[in-house]
Amino acid sequence: MAEKGVQLGTRAPDFELPDSEDSVFRLNDELKRGPIMLLFYPNDFGIVCSLEMRTFQGMCDDFKAKGLRLVGISRNSILTHKQWKESMDIRIRLLSDENGSVCLHYAGLQDSSLLKGMPRRAVFVLSQDGLVRYLWISHSEGLPPPFDEVREKVLSLDLA
Secondary structure (H helix, E strand, O other): OOOOOOOOOOOOOEEEEOOOOOOOOEEHHHHOOOOOOEEEEOOOOOHHHHHHHHHHHHHHHHHHHHOOEEEEEOOOOHHHHHHHHHHHOOOOOOEEEEOOOHHHHHOOOEEEEOOOOOEEEOOOOOOOOEEEEEEEOOOOOOOOOHHHHHHHHHHHHHOO
């Protein structure tokens, strides 16, 4: 379970953050268009973060068939997001939570010296009604999400 109150089966807290396309992402508005997978990650250009985004991007077609859209969230700036997306050809929407308030509320922030204050790596799958239907939060900074487990679980969920 998340340490900050976002738990399986609860309603996901609404938030509003800028994205790398110079738009604003409002969770409750976006949920009206369908279910969402929130991917919290520590840092653009990180080795594990880059592996994570490439892996999830490779799964996008499977998730798209379920109507699920993927959204990445870190404390990096919009400019850094744009550079990372371009360098890696990332098509996942990236949100900038520079003050870390959304990251803290959902998955918490790292407390180790290497990534202190950066978001914990986490996956939250939200059904269209805003309920948290799946979550995974890493408590080890270098541990990527269990990709096969995430895919299997998400594909078995009714997210409408």
